[in-house]
Amino acid sequence: MRGVDVGVAAMPVLSVQDLKMYYLVERRGWVRAVDGVSFDLEKGEALGLVGESGCGKSSLGITILRILPFNAKIFGGKVVLEGKDILQMPEDKFRKEIRWKKISMVFQGAMNALNPVMRVGDQIAEAILLHEDVGRQEALERARNLLKLVGIDPSRANSYPHEFSGGMRQRAMIAMALACNPSVMIADEPTTALDVIVQAQILKLIKDIQRRLGISTILVTHDLSIVADLCDKVAVMYAGKIVELGPAEKIYYRPLHPYTAKLLGAVPSVKGKRRRLEFIPGAPPDLLYPPPGCRFHPRCPYAEEICKKEEPPMKEVNGVKVACHRVEELWNL
Template sequence: MAVTANPDSPLLEIEDLRMQYRTEQGPVNAVDGVNLEIRRNEALVVLGESGCGKSSLAKVLLRTLPRNAGRPTGQVRLDGRDVLALSEERFRREVRWVRIALVMQAAMNALNPVVRVGEQVAEPLRIHRGWSRRAAMARAAEAFEEVGIATDFLQRYPHELSGGMRQRAVLAMALVTDPDLVILDEPTSALDVLTQASIMNVLKRIKRDRGTSFVLITHDVATSSELADRVALMYAGQVVEEASAEAFFTAPGHPYSQMLMASVPRLRQEEPPVPIPGRPPSLQDPPTGCRFAERCPRRFERCAEDPAVFHPDARHRVRCWLHEAGGTG
């Protein structure tokens, strides 16, 4: 259930968030000083190559980390309250699937194969809201209709649904408790192009009709542009650029952003896509200074130092010394 708050204040504020995985070879800095802000009725897309820390960020926000994860540091403020400071039980009762829900990457893995889909969609209401089975199933039917699935499929098992329908069912499960924020972790990566477009249209309609905020985690630039109000680009555990969707897709500020956009095929483009050379650095032993410097064609002496965050304009942040003349944030 949404909490009454100042509509002009951020819904979620992430400040200096850090998290390491413990491994036999040493700690892995999966989330390394992330600062982000998500407003109400806003879709923030978190872009980046595999291994950059996107999914780890989602796991920190939902507190669904594996056993080898260290305790996160920093703050995650939901309507001004630091939810990282809550006990696990309070977080489970007051935040997870109540105010923040998750749509996982592989829908088949997110669903129990021996339980009917309708029962699984209704389950969050029974656990977190204490609803009766009848009331929860009625709400699950409404959620099915919202995401474009006939209510007849409530009685089906996951294997009886197509990949696209399973993804819609998982989306219905996330929406059934009416959360303020839904985190989508690569929700369309296993789907064909037409089904991807259909799912994105559902998300846009829900955002418009319900005012739900979304964090879409993906490496797919084309798909992300369909939903994004803002874009945060991660590289080696850090956010290297955050901007409005219009600014990011038309005039990106970081060299990595520019090279990423140049690598995307376009329908009306004479020049062929240009791949990004090299590979991301190890999060176990990240380089000093700018982490993109080794792959950057515009690197210079100052890149040996850890870049400050600069503001080319309001709500546009770039972690790159090339913007030093514009002033720091």
């Protein structure tokens, strides 16, 4: 099993430890978007990061890549890439050595970020030239190879973005993210703006690339069933925190946190009684004023006094990490 410490286990490619990033909102205070997040990403591993909108998934991505808006502040933690803490690295070094080169990101709706007046091949070549000491011809050749890799005929390098379909533009953005052979690629809801068939094609492409090139991937989505199919490991995020983390198939077939269970429409049987809960009533909390105790407690049908008062610690249950006071009791473990 991957991702489990076996004594002499190889170092993870990326290790995020107790990471905290808040946004300052004038006169109101801090939005605790990333509030003590920890996980490891092994070489070649695909991690699915799931949770409803507003849970802090994109905030986690931009904190790792350090592309934060002016009102964001990192409050602590570590981001260790290949053994080095890159959170403390000076910005110019980070820009030269890490961002796009070691860690890249494909954004939600990224296909609209291509420069409309520049040929697609030139844009990819540009990304290479910016980070690597290679000639223009070599960069263009690599751009054509990258297009081929993402399933676009290399001759289309001479096309302009408007001559591409939405799916092709998103493929080009993936090629751009791969331009400098990164160790880690973060794909933040890379298919949301596309139609269902194209979505499936792009997801398959991401999976193929991750397998073929051995790139460690973080796939952000709100759809847990996509992740079960595509990823090795799943991290479920709720209100700025990871509430469940473990092998994808375990979490998909046997979710432990009530939030994960409800994302999947699964129903714990409390003391033999079955309850039907197909949807999650309410919405994620305002992260300016997160609820005390377990942040999910106001929406959790199983919440008790302790859930309202004490933050649940991460515990390991059957090879899965889960932050729920009542997990053993809920599932008769």
